Each structure stands twice: as structure tokens, then as C-alpha cells.
Amino acid sequence: MTFREYQLKAKETADYPEKGTNFIYAALGLAGEAGEVADKIKKIWRDKNKQVSASDREEVGKEMGDVLWYLSQLAEELGIDFDDVAQMNLDKVHSRLKRNALHGSGDNR
Numbered sequence: 001m002t003f004r005e006y007q008l009k010a011k012e013t014a015d016y017p018e019k020g021t022n023f024i025y026a027a028l029g030l031a032g033e034a035g036e037v038a039d040k041i042k043k044i045w046r047d048k049n050k051q052v053s054a055s056d057r058e059e060v061g062k063e064m065g066d067v068l069w070y071l072s073q074l075a076e077e078l079g080i081d082f083d084d085v086a087q088m089n090l091d092k093v094h095s096r097l098k099r100n101a102l103h104g105s106g107d108n109r
Contacts, residue, residue, distance in 0.1 A: 002081035007072040023077035030070035
């Protein structure tokens with residue numbers, strides 16, 4: 001499955017206010033789900049001495065799927081092909097690798 005195929009299939013399940021013109025809903029959903037991923041990781045670190053069980057992997061994976069869904073819908077709301085998002089990101093990080101600029105700060109380094 002390509003990212004674009006995922007984006008289109010995910011769109012079939014999208015049911016929220018003003019779908020098609022509501023990038024704010026998608027962005028806030030993305031932030032919330034990313035927070036849920038971070039919270040699960042925090043609890044593994046805090047309560048399980050950083051030992052990740054099969055159950056933990058499954059639960060974190062489910063939340064990562066929710067992040068992916070909202071990210072794909074944000075792209076859809078903004079009219080961005082999700083395949084293009086993936087390719088642009090790989091191009092960016094490979095360019096940084098070639099220029100020895102992976103570390104540091106700033107979007108355009």
C-alpha cells in the first residue's frame with residue numbers, strides 16, 4: 001500500500017465537523033494522538049524499567065496508527081498528497097545526512 005492509498009482509504013472513515021475544510025480538527029487530533037503515544041512510552045519508562053512487552057508494542061502500535069490516520073487527514077485537508085509528504089521528508093533527511101547536518105536545529109539546515 002502506498003501512502004496515497006492509505007490516505008484515500010483513511011478518508012473513507014473520516015467523520016468530523018466540516019470535513020474537507022477543517023485542517024484544524026485534523027491537526028489537533030494529530031497532537032492528541034501523538035501525546036497518547038508519548039504517554040504510553042512514558043509509562044513504560046516509569047513503570048516497567050524501560051522493558052517493552054509484546055502487549056506494550058501492540059498498544060503503542062495502535063496509537064501510532066491513530067497518529068498516521070490524523071496525519072493522513074491533515075494532508076488531505078491541506079490538499080497534499082501523502083506520498084509527496086513521505087518523499088519530501090526522505091529527500092530532506094538524506095540531504096542532511098550527505099551534508100553532515102543531521103544534528104543541530106532549524107528546519108532548513
